[in-house]
Amino acid sequence: MNLEQEFVKWFSQQKQGEGKGRKPGEPYSNLTITAYKNALKNACKSLINLDLPQSNLFWYTNAEDFRKLRQKILNSENFDEVNQRYGNQAFSAGLAKYQQFLQERETQPASEKPPSPPTNPAKPQYTAENFLSEAYIIREKYTDITTQLIRKKNIILQGAPGVGKSFLAKRLAFSLIGAKDDSKLEMVQFHQSYAYEDFIEGFRPTESGKFSLKHGIFWQFCSKAKLDPANKYFFIIDEINRGNLSKIMGELMFLLEHDKRGEEFAIPLTYSGEKGEKFFVPKNVHIIGMMNTADRSLAMIDYALRRRFCFITISPAFDNPQFISDFTQNCPKNSPIAAEIIRKMTALNAAISTELDSGHQIGHSYFCTNTPLSERDIANILKYEIAELLTEYFFDDSEKLAEMLAILEIRL
16 A cells, blocks of 8 residues: 555544534535545646645645645745636645655554554665676676765766766766665766756746746755665766866855765855755765766866765776676677777787776777677778777877777777
8 A cells, every 4th residue: 555545544434624615523425535536646846946856746745844845835936826727725735634644654553553564565676696797897897886875975987988987987886885776876967058047946937037046956965865874876967077166166165075965064045044944965866977087078077076976987897707608699600800909909908008098998898789780880980980080089180090090990
């Protein structure tokens, strides 16, 4: 039985007080129960200037958290208008009933409570073993990464293009959650135009031509995580060094520190702080950033932010036994091309490290596909993807470019 069904059952057992057209002690009608239920599920979608992690109010299970949320809802800009839409003030009455239900539920003896729904009921299990079977990383490296992520709460996966940083980030999170549960993940990509107003909060235009305060994606994610402190939540930032980090993060620079998590470190934010509201990053929120080490146009991570993250280098996996096995199986049967490509790419990366640095090496994911690769497919990857990247690397040195292409035995 989920919480919505539990509420409906509880509500059907409640007795009405004396009122117009009814006697005290009468049960609520099915029509009334349905109206209250629909209002609790849908009415918040129509409220403006109220960003909630979940508009279906049956998602909220803690009585005290819901009491605070109810007050915000009642104070929202167009609450009266929305309340009228649901007839007989079913929305406001439903809020009061649901708060009463949660309070009674929490004081109910454990022996009388209905069993809680299972964690991640429809989510497939995902463990460290699943991660290791998909990612071309050895167990010791996986243990190092997860240990630092749990301890520091913030890590950055850095590496050259094609080493699988995005692929790894999501699966790292799944392995620590214990299931493929996207509801506990959020992913964004930073860019030069990304701002504090997108990430934390800011004023945005409304349909009426006015401006209202809107909470950004990270604020909403933290609000969602606060309601589920028993589980880990992961916020993934792709291209973390592509944005103006001081401009995006603002006060978050302080709150990101692993020992500054929790309500005791709550601080006022730039906009909502004027109303006396404070913000904090919950202890169960973990951040995984990704950084391309080969792009010359990207900003360096400043020291203040660098101190708040562990930096973990992800290297090409051409020497990983699992990659070698998977790539060989994906190539034409009885063809030596898999071994040839691994030999060429290993030599190419060694030459790139000598001429540039290890951050410009080329990753293995260029050769990771869900469909079999023909020899023509592989030739095209070399010519139209890897050779083009080399051209960018050595745009001002044609001789070095020729040397690199010679290793791959291709001509442009």
